[in-house]
Amino acid sequence: MENDVVVVVVPFVAQGHLNQLLHLSRLLTAYNLPIHIVGSTTHNRQAKLRIHGWNHDSENNIHFHEFETPHFESPPPNPNSTTKFPSHLIPSFKASSNLREPFAKLLAEISNTARRIIVVHDYLMSPVVQDVVLFPNVEAYAFHGASAFTTFSYIWEQNGKPCLDDVESYTQLTKIPVVEDLIPQDFIEFVTTHVDCKKFNSGNIHDTCKVFDGKFIDYLSKEGLCGSTKQWALGPFNPVSINNSEEPTKRHKTLEWLDKQAQDSVIYVAFGSTTSFSNEQIQELASGLEKSGQKFIWVLRDADKGDIFKGESRNIELPKGFEERVEGKGLVVREWAPQLEVLAHVTTGGFMSHCGWNSSMESITMGVPIAAWPMHSDQPRNATFITEVLKTGVNVGDWGCGGDVITSSVIEKTIRLLMDSDEGNEMRKRAKKIGEDVKQSVEEGGLTHMEIDAFVSHITRK
Known part of the structure; x- marks a missing residue:
């Protein structure tokens, strides 16, 4: 034929x-x-x-x-x-x-x-x-x-x-x-x-x-x-558009957790498939999230291996007692998460991201503003586009690509700005409008x- x-x-x-x-x-x-x-x-x-x-x-x-x-x-x-x-x-x-x-x-x-x-x-x-x-x-x-x-x-x-x-x-x-x-x-x-x-x-x-x-x-x-x-x-x-009418038993635990939160109250934290943070940076990020007082979902994964189906994955350690202290306030996910569905959820109000273009487009489409933390390649340029052109995001401190550790105080300040300030609310309004237009x-x-x-x-x- x-x-x-x-x-x-x-x-x-x-x-x-x-x-x-x-x-x-x-x-x-x-x-x-x-x-x-x-x-x-x-x-x-x-x-x-x-x-x-x-x-x-x-x-x-x-x-x-x-x-x-x-x-x-x-x-x-x-x-x-x-x-x-x-x-x-x-x-x-x-x-x-x-x-x-x-x-x-x-x-x-x-x-x-x-x-x-x-x-x-x-x-x-x-x-x-x-x-x-x-x-x-x-x-x-x-x-x-x-x-x-x-x-x-x-x-x-x-x-x-x-x-x-x-x-x-x-x-x-x-x-x-x-x-x-x-x-x-x-x-x-x-x-x-x-x-x-x-x-x-x-x-x-x-x-x-x-x-x-x-x-x-x-x-x-x-x-x-x-x-x-x-x-x-x-x-x-x-x-x-996302169909969230699946059977409860089929829904990912992140979505069930989001169902219990208030609108725009959660910051989603994920850095894609090519980012590996040092143990020191993990500690600072955990501390910054905790001190911010904001609800969060944190996808804590190492970068992909050349073949994701072979070999052991790194066991990333969090500060002692961290997950117990943030229980009810934050959720740590150590596996692949349904990012598009998370960003589409009504309770997700911000996204701390490496600004890979997949993540950026998903965030733009779903009307979610970004705390931009680019790592390499096109990510710094995508971050500039989001923060300077669309004005739907804020940088996480200064450019931190040279192996510099971004401190917990900088991370805390950025999260508060995005999630709990008039400036952050204005970014959220612009992001939602662009998302609707898209x-x-x-x-x-x-x-x-x-x-x-x-x-x-x-x-x-x-």
Whole structure:
């Protein structure tokens, strides 16, 4: 049976990237497009295990292609590293290049029965998809998993930081902290040795929304990116409404705990899948949470290992008697938590976050302001976007990426500001308004809905 248009999705192997493109796949299946997801056996399993907000097993049009990659030695996360970049994951990043051959074979199979194949690939997977040039009926679109503000900021810097017509945007861009020297050399080499995807790029896809990021999408359209000026802001990829009507026995304990709290009274504390705090920083954070007097949920996990299914996890110790002292006031979770559902809960009023773009988009969508504590990579730029552009967040002290410990007093002060001050209340109002606007954008006639319609019309054109 011949298919008209088939979409092949190639995510990068880090959790944040896996999550975003799995969510995008769900959106595209609504247009009756068959989706083929290419990944390693381990990382496909990881992505499916952690997806939240919908059930991937119910989507008959999503097909996972799982390929074994060579064994790689991945050291455990180092909580005492002077930088917070997850260097221990680099071996798994490099191993992903072995997906090139099975990807090309899959394309060869599908190209015989499809009028057109649309390859949506994380730009970090350009080496894997480079053989798209061998197939006349294939178009490739590069995915950039950050805000348009963040993505444009790199181009702006590469061009010598030119003055912009928009004075406000220029001022906001100049407030980005300089942190590139904290990225390890072997990762820089991994990125710079990538195949330049300009020669096969038909457009760029962003998990962002024109409601709040449209100005910088327009800038990217003028500048071009990876050889194309076509920019598609298809976000939010994550679901914007959550069904909380599940059987009580199926609901996560965090949601049951939130049910008993007052509206906007809880700060959710989570730092994603690539952050490892030192024991000293854990102690300071625990003390800051306790002294703040605010209700909290704290997801206390170490960074992901290269293979999350192998090896022992670090046992992180809290101050003696901490959990007993905060009982009823705070909840410590030592496992993967349903973050999207937590942020959507009416009693969640703030989010202390590393500002990875997944977490940032989920927080923006659910109208929750952020206490921004970025660690590495695009996170400082995302934090600048949240605090300086959207004005829906506050920084946790000064930039703390160089291995510096942020003290309990700074953490306490930040939490009180976000959760129990007029300034924090104003941030919450702005966050809720943006969240409402984003949710409206995915409805028929909204900006995101029209953008996805336009993208699908483009890739399915006759």
